[in-house]
């Protein structure tokens with residue numbers, strides 16, 4: 001009798017544990033499959049193989065976005081763009097930056113002080129140059145976009161230094 005009730009207790013205990021585990025797994029699966037914008041809207045993430053990206057992107061886009069390369073300063077199409085509009089990820093189309101946050105950094109790369117939504121980009125540590133920089137990636141497709149530095153203007157003090165080739169400009173329609 002004692003043994004069997006102990007056994008059922010054990011069953012209850014393990015089943016609770018496994019449902020906790022399932023909840024954690026569900027949350028993890030959601031994190032892996034969607035990004036949640038600040039207004040609660042969910043956008044599905046984009047996963048493609050290297051071969052698929054290679055077929056879809058230009059060689060320069062592939063080098064920067066999938067191999068974390070950098071376009072030469074002052075060569076991109078947007079560092080000197082002063083039109084009003086939004087800048088979307090050129091690989092997956094999610095809007096990343098608004099022209100209202102763009103500023104002239106003098107670096108030769110498009111620079112912004114904030115992303116359009118904090119959840120459309122993610123950050124990673126990059127030690128490639130022998131010191132730590134903060135890499136900026138598209139949260140939807142995982143494409144490398146550039147780096148973020150702490151020497152930007154107000155209100156954030158941040159400078160998102162982004163390769164033009166990762167962006168697709170969408171002008172405002174008035």
Ligand SMILES: [Zn+2]
Pocket residue numbers: 089090091092093094138139140141142143
């Ligand atoms: Zn993207």
